[in-house]
Amino acid sequence: MKAQDLLGKTADELKAELLQLKKEQFNLRFQKASGQLENTARQRQVRRDIARIKTVMSANAAS
Template sequence: MKASELRAKDAAGLQTELESLLKAQFNLRMQRATQQLSNTSQLGKVRRDIARIRTIMTENAGK
């Protein structure tokens, strides 16, 4: 997910996207713990997307 796409969303849209990514991260962690996760790079991608959204939310809060 690109930062430009996220900047176009409003605060409610960012919050729903963040919640869905946090759920996805939890599911990926559970899959990794039970050795069901074959593509472990997905965890890093989700973590970066979460950080990207939180950064944009902080930027918008300062405006």
Template structure:
């Protein structure tokens, strides 16, 4: 998921997607610990996507706070 795709999502969709990714990350960690993980690169993809979503969320929060301060 690219940054442009993340920015196109609404706040509710971002929260939902973040929750799904965190669950997937947990499952991937369990699979790695038990030796069942086949696609190890998926862990990095999920981590980076979580970081992208959190970055966009914090940017939106900062923009909203700035708008409230200006008003």
């Protein structure tokens, strides 16, 4: 996910995307704990995507 893609989305779309990523992050944590996680790099991607969305949301709120 690119920050440029997020700039065109509305606040509601960003909130929905953030919620979906947080659910995925939760599931990835459980997979890791139970030893079922295959793609460990996905945890890093999800964490960074969450940060990107939060950054765009705060930038939108400031302007």
